[in-house]
Structures are given as structure tokens and as C-alpha cells.
Amino acid sequence: MDRFVWTNGLLEIGETLVIQQRGVRLYDGDDKTKFDMGVALLSTHRLIWRDQKNSECCIAIPLSQVVFFEEQAAGIGKSAKIVVHLHPVPANKESGPYQTSKFPYIKLSFREHGQIEFFRRLSEVMAMKQWERMAVSEPGRTNSGLQAGRVRAVGIVGIERKLEEKRKETDKNISEAFEDLSKLIEKAKEMVELSKSIANKIKDKQGDITEDETIRFKSYLLSMGIANPVTRETHGSGTQYHMQLANQLAQILQTPLEEHGGIMSLTEVYCLVNRARGMELLSPEDLVNACKMFEALKLPLRLRIFDSGVMVVELQSYNEEEMITSALDSVSEKGSLTAEEFAKLVGISVLLAKERLLMAEKIGRLCRDDSVEGLRFYPNLFLTQN
Numbered sequence: 001m002d003r004f005v006w007t008n009g010l011l012e013i014g015e016t017l018v019i020q021q022r023g024v025r026l027y028d029g030d031d032k033t034k035f036d037m038g039v040a041l042l043s044t045h046r047l048i049w050r051d052q053k054n055s056e057c058c059i060a061i062p063l064s065q066v067v068f069f070e071e072q073a074a075g076i077g078k079s080a081k082i083v084v085h086l087h088p089v090p091a092n093k094e095s096g097p098y099q100t101s102k103f104p105y106i107k108l109s110f111r112e113h114g115q116i117e118f119f120r121r122l123s124e125v126m127a128m129k130q131w132e133r134m135a136v137s138e139p140g141r142t143n144s145g146l147q148a149g150r151v152r153a154v155g156i157v158g159i160e161r162k163l164e165e166k167r168k169e170t171d172k173n174i175s176e177a178f179e180d181l182s183k184l185i186e187k188a189k190e191m192v193e194l195s196k197s198i199a200n201k202i203k204d205k206q207g208d209i210t211e212d213e214t215i216r217f218k219s220y221l222l223s224m225g226i227a228n229p230v231t232r233e234t235h236g237s238g239t240q241y242h243m244q245l246a247n248q249l250a251q252i253l254q255t256p257l258e259e260h261g262g263i264m265s266l267t268e269v270y271c272l273v274n275r276a277r278g279m280e281l282l283s284p285e286d287l288v289n290a291c292k293m294f295e296a297l298k299l300p301l302r303l304r305i306f307d308s309g310v311m312v313v314e315l316q317s318y319n320e321e322e323m324i325t326s327a328l329d330s331v332s333e334k335g336s337l338t339a340e341e342f343a344k345l346v347g348i349s350v351l352l353a354k355e356r357l358l359m360a361e362k363i364g365r366l367c368r369d370d371s372v373e374g375l376r377f378y379p380n381l382f383l384t385q386n
Contacts, residue, residue, distance in 0.1 A: 001028035001098040001106060003065050003086050007048065009058040011159060014130075015045045019121045022052065023112030027081070029103025035059070040108055042121055044130040047084070059097055061086075061106075064131055071119055072107070080115040082108045082122070243297065245282075245290040250299040252276060253313060257301070262318035265351050266291070266303075266311040306355050307362075320359065327356045328365045328379065336369075336378045 011017060024040035026033050026049055038057075041048040047066075051057035065087050072081040085105040110118070249269075256272060257264055264272075266287070274281050291303040291313055300316050330345055331337050337345070343353035357377045360366040366377045 001026070001033060001103075002089055002096065002101040003093070003106075004049075004059040004061050004098065005094040005096040007046075007058050007060040009041070009048055009050050009055070009060075011043060012045070015043050018042045018044060018125055019118055021110065021112070021114040021118050023110065023114075024049065025109040025111065027107035027109060028098065028101055029105060029107070031103075035097075037111070040118065042118065042125060044125055044128070062131065063126065063129075065090075066126065069119075069122060069126075071115070079109050079111050080113070081110065082115060082119055084108065242286065242289045242293055245286065246293040246297055246299060249273065249287075249290055250294065250297075250301050253301060254315075257313065257315050261323070261346075261348065263312050263314040263323075263352060265349055266313060267351075268349065269313050306358075308355065308358070310351060310355055312352065312355075323356055324360045324363065324365060327360045331357070331360075331366060331377055332379045336376050338374055338376050342377075 020039055020041045022039050024038055026035040026038075035049060035051070035057075037053070038049050038051045041050065044063075046060045046062055048058065048060040067085045067087055069082055069084045072083055074080040083105055084107070088104075108115075108118075252273065253264075253269065260268075269291075270282070270284060270287055273287065288303075288311070291301075291311075293299075294301045294303060294313075301313055302316055304312050304314055306312070326346070327342065330342060334341070334345075337357070339350050339354035339357060342357060343350040346353065354375075357366060361368060361377065364380055364383060367380045367382075369376045369378060
């Protein structure tokens with residue numbers, strides 16, 4: 001430790017920072033020192049240690065003082081270390097934290113890991129020996145404090161210049177990235193408009209396109225998304241936001257509801273809407289609040305909550321009696337049906353299929369058999385037979 005000298009930590013002319021590592025403790029040989037937790041900085045010329053809490057506490061040792069170095073593996077309760085063996089103290093050494101030491105080596109203890117990379121970089125720097133080239137090319141230094149100050153000042157200017165160049169490059173990269181993103185958004189809007197146009201043409205030429213092709217193409221159109229989704233950023237928050245959202249939901253759900261028999265579970269609606277909105281995802285709470293405003297805004301949809309607690313969105317024109325009659329006809333034709341069998345038969349979700357059967361049971365059209373095999377519905381023969 002008596003080879004270390006006090007320093008301000010600034011790099012000098014021709015000196016370059018190679019690597020730095022936090023959480024490094026210094027040992028004087030095998031003895032712990034007061035330099036407990038700091039940052040070890042390796043430059044092309046020096047090994048520098050700076051206290052993490054007090055940046056003014058900074059010491060350095062020239063790499064020309066290093067004889068050789070070796071790794072010391074971590075053990076139980078012990079961190080990995082790098083042992084640096086040193087030359088004897090030079091006669092013209094500046095003042096430092098230690099005047100004498102009984103050890104010819106120091107240890108760097110790496111509490112936060114990083115010793116492998118630090119050792120590799122140290123090996124590279126020691127092999128290059130850039131400080132020797134500097135010593136040959138550098139004119140003799142004077143003891144003038146002004147000259148030393150200028151050397152350090154130039155070093156600071158060099159660091160600041162590098163930081164400024166790096167910042168400008170980062171700004172340029174960010175600008176280019178957002179420029180590309182803006183172009184992508186513009187193209188996305190064009191594609192959404194195109195998808196609407198093609199959808200209208202499909203309606204006009206329904207007979208010329210097969211059903212499978214129509215279904216496949218509609219899935220492509222759905223993945224195109226919504227051109228201008230309602231968001232809190234564009235429409236504020238609270239009631240106004242939910243009103244605007246309700247209007248947009250009515251527009252995008254009209255066609256899917258007609259294709260699903262006029263009713264969809266709120267879970268299906270949530271997935272459908274968020275898939276169309278892309279990155280502007282909607283929370284379940286906002287979806288429910290918006291759906292509750294359908295009837296108040298006189299929109300063609302409404303939110304309905306069944307006795308079981310299941311929430312659905314249905315068209316105002318949805319005819320419940322027809323649905324119940326359809327369920328009764330299906331059960332009468334098959335003799336009996338479970339919710340799963342009915343769902344597969346009419347092409348709806350099991351959840352909605354069960355609610356239809358329960359509605360038919362509620363008004364006495366169907367009766368149930370709830371056994372270990374599950375819930376099965378039968379026609380109510382008490383109404384149809386004497």
C-alpha cells in the first residue's frame with residue numbers, strides 16, 4: 001500500500017480508461033485497510049481506486065510498479081481477489097496514504113464480482129505497456145503546478161468531448177428510430193383504411209368468394225387493427241373517455257356480434273378489442289365501464305349480466321325468445337344435451353351455450369339432470385305431454 005499516491009482521479013494526456021468495477025476493497029498484503037468499498041479504475045497507465053461515498057478520497061499506483069499479478073479464487077464467505085505484486089518503493093514517490101508497508105503486494109477484493117473481466121483487461125494493458133511509449137515521447141515535466149494543471153485540464157476536455165460526441169450519436173440514433181416508427185404508424189393507418197375498403201368489396205361480391213376464403217380474409221383484416229384507437233392520452237379520463245370508448249366499441253363490435261348470433265361474452269369481446277387495438281391495450285375495468293354506457297348513449301348494443309354473474313354484450317335487436325326456442329329445438333331433436341354438446345352443435349362458446357340452456361330452464365322449457373356425469377338438459381315433458 002505504500003506504493004499508492006493521492007490523486008484527483010482525472011486522466012492525463014494520452015491516458016485512456018479501460019475498465020472500472022464497483023464494490024472493490026483494497027488489502028495491504030493480507031491485512032484489511034480502511035479503503036473498504038470503492039471503484040477500481042484501470043487505465044492504460046495507472047490502477048486507480050476511488051471511494052464510492054467520498055469521491056475526493058482517490059489513490060492511484062502506476063502500472064510501471066507492477067511486477068506480476070495472479071488470481072485468487074473465492075471461498076466460503078470470501079470474495080475472489082486479484083493479487084498484484086509490486087516493485088520496491090521508488091525514491092521520488094509522492095505522498096500517499098501509507099508511508100511504509102511490510103508487504104510487497106496488494107490485493108483487490110471483488111465483492112460485486114467482475115474480477116474475471118478485470119483480470120483479462122489488466123493482462124492486456126500490462127502486455128501493451130503504453131506508459132513506456134508515453135515516457136519516451138513526453139518532454140521532461142517541470143515542477144510547475146500550472147503545467148500539471150494544464151495537463152489535467154486537457155484530459156478533462158478530452159473526456160467531455162468524448163461524452164458530448166457519444167451523446168450526439170445517441171440522440172441521432174433515437175431520432176432515426178422514432179423516424180422509422182412514425183413511418184410505420186403512417187403505413188399502418190393506410191393499411192387499416194385499405195382493409196375497410198376491401199371488407200366493403202367482400203360484402204358486395206359475397207357470392208363470388210367462398211365461405212372459407214371470407215373467414216380467412218376477415219381474420220387478416222382484424223389483425224390490421226383500429227386506425228385511431230380511443231386512449232386516455234387523446235380523450236382524457238373519466239366519463240368523457242368512457243363515452244368515446246363506448247362509441248368506438250359499438251362501431252367495431254357491430255359486425256362480429258351479427259356474425260355470432262347477436263351475443264358475445266365479455267371475455268370474447270375483451271380479446272377481440274385488444275387484438276384490434278394493437279399496442280394501445282384496454283384494461284378490463286375500462287371495457288366494463290364503457291359497455292355500461294351503451295344504453296345511455298342509445299347505441300345498438302347493451303351490456304347484460306346473467307343470474308350466474310356472466311357478463312355479455314348483445315345487440316339491442318337480440319331476440320331472447322328465438323334463442324330459447326332454438327335451444328329447445330336442439331335439445332328436443334337430440335333427446336338431451338350438455339352445455340358442451342350444445343356449444344359444438346350451434347358453434348358458440350360453452351359459457352354462452354350453458355346460459356341459453358339455463359334461460360330455457362328458467363322459464364320451464366327444459367329440465368335438468370345433475371349427476372356425477374355432469375349437467376344434462378332434457379325437454380320438459382310436463383308441458384308437452386299429459
